[in-house]
Amino acid sequence: MSTKKRESTGFLIKQRAFLKLYLITNIENGRWYGMKLLDELRKEFKPMGFEPQHPEIYRALHELLEDGILKRGKIKKDGSKYQEIAVYYIRDAEKASAYKKLIKYDIDRSYRMIRKALEDNFS
Amino acid sequence: MSTKKRESTGFLIKQRAFLKLYLITNIENGRWYGMKLLDELRKEFKPMGFEPQHPEIYRALHELLEDGILKRGKIKKDGSKYQEIAVYYIRDAEKASAYKKLIKYDIDRSYRMIRKALEDNFS
DNA sequence: ATATGAACATCATGTTCATTG
DNA sequence: CAATGAACATGATGTTCATAT
Secondary structure (H helix, E strand, O other): OOOOOOOOOOOOOOHHHHHHHHHHHHHOOOEHHHHHHHHHHHHHHHOOOOOOOOHHHHHHHHHHHHOOOOEEHHHHHHHOOOEEEEEEEEEEEHHHHHHOOOEEEEEEEHHHHHHHHHHHHHO | OOOOOOOOOOOOOHHHHHHHHHHHHHHHHHOHHHHHHHHHHHHHHHHOOOOOOOHHHHHHHHHHOOOOEEEEEEEEEEOOOOOOEEEEEEEEEHHHHHHHHHHHHHHHHHHHHHHHHHHHHOO
């Protein structure tokens, strides 16, 4: 029963979860594929010094597929003659929203920790 | 010359650095030893779900020694008959403050990323 | 038994390689 | 050669063990 095994010590949110959140939100608003999502994220976060790597994006997308949150289609890329790409859609909007809520909890937590560190150490 | 090797992709601040910041600040304000610092940090962060482990505290302290930021003395613990403990003091206040400034930069960066994630995904 | 520390194990992530169209 | 993905390597941290008082 009460076999307690800590899964982590609960420091800040992990990159994987952070990316998944953005992936879901972007896909909720349109049709996207891996590289496009990566470019978008890099563009948004480069000013803050964060440049995610492509394998991490794919790992996040694969997990969201496994979770049943996303589904995937294959299409020919516009303009490109031959390349086939994997486009993602929301499979289960309920699940997606529930997962986002979960991540929000973790981000709020991280937010509080960081604000606290600023207060405790620089004032 | 320009052999660029990325040291990381620049996601959020690492636990090690976060702890070092707190260690310095606490030691600036009094006499502390490892377990005491750990207890204090756990007490402060447990409400936010963060419970650091003792080896991570020691690793952080050891690095701060190596960096010449802290120095260490050994004393007999009050009240305890035999246990000997390692107390830490600031060795170089300039270095300490410079290091804190550096970490502040990283925390500010993390703060912006987290705020951005809240704005981008939940509004 | 408490404090310190080292050694070892695992997980999250980064780097490199392979495949396909 | 762009996109996807797997395989491999490293780094950050967690878990367990050892030592001293």
